[in-house]
Amino acid sequence: MMIYPVSRVTTFGLVGRFAVSLIAVVVIQGILSFKFKVFGYFDLPLICCIYYGFTLGNPVASIIIGSSLGLMQDSLSGAVLGANGLSKTLIGFFAASAGAKFAVDQSVTRVFALFLFSIGDDLLVTILGLMVGPASTATYSGAVGSWLVSALFNTLLGLVLFGYHDRWGHATT
C-alpha cells in the first residue's frame, strides 16, 4: 500500500474538486440551454473562467481552466472544436493578468470586465467559426445584437455569482 504525502493528497483533492466543478459548469450550461431557450444567451463557462482568473491569481491555472472549459463546451455544443477553447484560454490569461493589476473586487471593474470579455469571446468564436467554413454554422449565430444581449446577461449573472462566491468564500474561511 502506497502512502502519499499530505501535500500531494491536498493537491489531488484540489485538482479533483476543480475538475468536478468545471465539468458541472459545462453540463449545467448544456442542460439549461436545452431546457430554457433564454439560457442560450448566458455563458456560464465564460463567467467561471473570468472568476477563476480574477480570484486564483495564477495565470497558469487560469489558462488551463479556460482551455479545459472551452474544449468541453465545444465538444458538447457542436461548435468548431477549439474555437471556445482558444477564446477561453485567452480570456483566462487576460483575466488573471487583469486580476493582478486591477482591483477586480470592485463592482464597476467587474461589470466592465464581464461585458468586454463576453463581447470578445463571442467575436473570437465567430471569427474562428467563419475561418473554418460552413461546416460550423453553429458559431455564426453571434450577430452583434445577440452579442450585446449575451454580454448584458453574462454581466448581470456574473455580478450575482461573483457576489455570492465572495460571500460564501468569506463565510467558510
Next chain:
Amino acid sequence: MSRVVATSKRPVWTVLAIALVIHTGLISLQGRRRIDTNFVRTWLMDSLAPVEKLADRSFFGVGHVWSRYVGLIGVYDENQRLKSENDALRMQITQDREAVLEAERIRALIGLQESGLGKSVVARVIGRDPALTQTVTIDKGTTHGVKPDTAVITPNGIVGRVIHSSNFFSIVQLIVDSQGAVGVMLQSTRRQGILKGNGGRDLELDYIDDDNELKEGDTFLTSGEDRVYPKGLPVGVIVSVGPRRGLFKAVQIRPSADLGRLEEVLCITEKRSIDVVDPTQGTLQP
C-alpha cells in the same frame, strides 16, 4: 479576494503558447480536413455525455416530481372552481336555449297576431289545474282586454276559452274539458258539427250533419257558430272512427294544439269574422 501571484512569467507564456497551439491546431485541422479530429470530440463527448445525461435525468426527475406532486397542491381548489364555473356556464346555456325557444314561440304568436284575427294579446300560462277541470291560468286579465268567452289559441290550433278573469289573471277552460264544446266544420266537406271534451286528452264528436264521410286524418276547423272562436282555426284531427253509438259514430279527435305543453298563448280580445285558414294546407297562415 486572496491571490497568489506567480513568481516567474516564463511558465505562463509556455503554458499559454502550448494551449494556443493545441486549439489553433485543432481548428486548422478541421478547416483543412486532412486529419480527422473527430476522435477528440468523440472522446470528450463520451466522457461528458454520461454526466450530462445523469444531470438531465435528475433535472427531469425533479421536474417530474414537481409537476406530479408538488405542482398539484392547488389543483383541488382549481378543480372545485372550474366545476362551479362549469355548472354556472351549463345553467347559462340552458337559460339561453330556453330564451331562444321562447323567442321562437313568441315570434310565431306575433305572426298569428298579425294574420288578421283581430285584436289579440300574448299571455303566458302560469298555472294549470289538471285534476278535475281541464283549466290553465294565464297572466292577462280584464286590464289587458281579456274577459270571459275570450278565445285562447296557439299557432297550432285553438286552446280553449276564458271562463273567469280578474284584473291581471284569467282562467282558461281547455277544449278537452268535459264541460267545453266547440262549433266545428270538417275541412274537406265543410259539414258542420259540435265537438265536446271528454275530460281526457281528446275531443269527442257530439253532433254532425252527416257522419258517413268521416275518416281518420280528417281535420276539424272552427265554424265560428259558437261565437267564441273565429272561423277557420284548426281544432283537431280525427284519430279514430268507431261504430255508431246512439245517433252518431264514436269519433275521437286529437287537439291540434299541444295542450300538455302550453307556455305562451294568444288571447283574441276582439275578433273579426274572416277565414284565416288556407283551405289547401289546413293550418293558420302566420
